[in-house]
Amino acid sequence: MEFISHRMVRIKPSPTLEISARAAKLKALGNDVIGLAAGEPDFNTPQHIIDAATKAMTEGKTKYTAVEGTVALRRAVAKKFAEENNIHYEPAQIIVGDGAKHVIFNAFFATLNPGDEVIIPAPFWVSYPDMVELAEGTPVIVRSRAEDSLKLTPESLEENITPRTKWVILNSPNNPSGMVYEKQELEALAGVLRRFPHVHILSDDIYEHLVYDGVKFHTLVQVAPDLKERILTVNGVSKTYAMTGWRIGYGAGPHALIEAMTIIQSQSTSNANSIAQEAAVAALEGPQDFLVEWKKVYAERRDKAFEILKAIPGLTCIKPQGAFYIYPSCAALMGKQTPSGDTITSDTDLATYLLEAVGVAVVPGVAFGLSPAFRVSYAMDTDLLLEACHRISQAIQVLR
Numbered sequence: 001m002e003f004i005s006h007r008m009v010r011i012k013p014s015p016t017l018e019i020s021a022r023a024a025k026l027k028a029l030g031n032d033v034i035g036l037a038a039g040e041p042d043f044n045t046p047q048h049i050i051d052a053a054t055k056a057m058t059e060g061k062t063k064y065t066a067v068e069g070t071v072a073l074r075r076a077v078a079k080k081f082a083e084e085n086n087i088h089y090e091p092a093q094i095i096v097g098d099g100a101k102h103v104i105f106n107a108f109f110a111t112l113n114p115g116d117e118v119i120i121p122a123p124f125w126v127s128y129p130d131m132v133e134l135a136e137g138t139p140v141i142v143r144s145r146a147e148d149s150l151k152l153t154p155e156s157l158e159e160n161i162t163p164r165t166k167w168v169i170l171n172s173p174n175n176p177s178g179m180v181y182e183k184q185e186l187e188a189l190a191g192v193l194r195r196f197p198h199v200h201i202l203s204d205d206i207y208e209h210l211v212y213d214g215v216k217f218h219t220l221v222q223v224a225p226d227l228k229e230r231i232l233t234v235n236g237v238s239k240t241y242a243m244t245g246w247r248i249g250y251g252a253g254p255h256a257l258i259e260a261m262t263i264i265q266s267q268s269t270s271n272a273n274s275i276a277q278e279a280a281v282a283a284l285e286g287p288q289d290f291l292v293e294w295k296k297v298y299a300e301r302r303d304k305a306f307e308i309l310k311a312i313p314g315l316t317c318i319k320p321q322g323a324f325y326i327y328p329s330c331a332a333l334m335g336k337q338t339p340s341g342d343t344i345t346s347d348t349d350l351a352t353y354l355l356e357a358v359g360v361a362v363v364p365g366v367a368f369g370l371s372p373a374f375r376v377s378y379a380m381d382t383d384l385l386l387e388a389c390h391r392i393s394q395a396i397q398v399l400r
């Protein structure tokens with residue numbers, strides 16, 4: 001009898017966490033490694049949020065809360081949706097989990113039966129397909145094209161809908177491409193979705209606030225309110241407020257779905273951390289002005305890194321408008337030889353070469369379902385980022 005379950009055959013560890021861990025290990029051994037693989041802000045959580053957590057502990061807010069989150073936090077989330085997105089949810093239509101990841105996981109567990117399909121536009125955040133597999137669903141990967149700015153088109157959405165389609169995932173701003181769906185693009189997708197009432201939509205808005213160049217963020221419920229009962233809007237405090245370690249995310253959607261997700265949570269993790277929930281209230285309700293400065297820093301880093309990467313022969317980059325990633329295609333480098341005589345046949349080969357030759361950790365595109373490419377995160381110290389980009393440039397220019 002095997003000890004490890006059959007379920008485990010279907011999934012692999014998160015490749016981004018794995019690569020970051022590998023880079024950290026090389027660094028700990030004394031190697032000069034610059035990690036561009038992590039998906040988190042390098043800023044510290046703002047002080048007023050930390051103070052709220054301290055106060056929560058002192059005041060004894062250290063006990064179990066309601067499984068679905070405190071009333072205070074769910075009210076703060078409802079207020080956020082109303083004020084920022086003009087969407088109206090009751091606290092009963094909101095669940096708080098241990099990060100957006102947990103909320104998405106619960107949604108799939110609560111809804112997928114074996115064989116149910118989930119349309120995942122590629123490039124995608126690494127965890128979607130594995131979560132679908134864990135819940136015994138079938139990921140349907142829809143590769144996007146550079147000429148469509150790496151976005152899902154209404155045509156490819158429609159082509160991939162079957163009677164078994166349960167969910168479509170939309171993620172804007174996108175990890176890893178940084179692409180942001182425009183209002184008209186969402187409207188066009190909604191036009192298709194209206195004709196397939198059995199399909200639900202998971203809108204992953206975790207990078208909502210990280211948009212640049214005056215680009216305006218839109219979420220599907222906002223542009224297609226008639227589809228509200230079929231949409232789960234997922235968001236959280238991790239990326240916007242530099243709170244990745246606090247583990248607070250939330251979802252808003254139809255009451256029956258939220259209720260089912262709450263039951264799963266009640267039998268697995270219970271409530272999200274009570275202190276972190278208090279901190280999340282402070283994040284959502286407190287001052288937002290620091291974000292203006294952070295966004296300026298992100299945009300400057302993006303511009304500088306983009307200039308260097310774009311100029312490297314063999315790479316093709318589309319300028320991202322959101323999140324904190326750049327996703328260059330490296331198709332033109334396939335078949336090239338490294339100075340030590342190895343042939344680059346995949347983006348994994350290229351990522352390994354960059355790590356070993358010049359000590360730069362990037363995530364190969366295979367992890368995001370659209371190869372050959374790699375993801376660079378620019379949520380890091382500007383000087384180090386630029387040094388890393390120059391190293392990538394040098395390493396690629398010596399390929400023959």
Ligand SMILES: Cc1ncc(COP(=O)(O)O)c(C=O)c1O
Pocket residue numbers: 039098099100101102125171174175204206236237238244248249
């Ligand atoms: C697109 C996307 N969704 C969700 C998450 C998960 O965020 P959280 O830290 O809130 O679980 C991430 C984190 O990398 C992400 O990139």
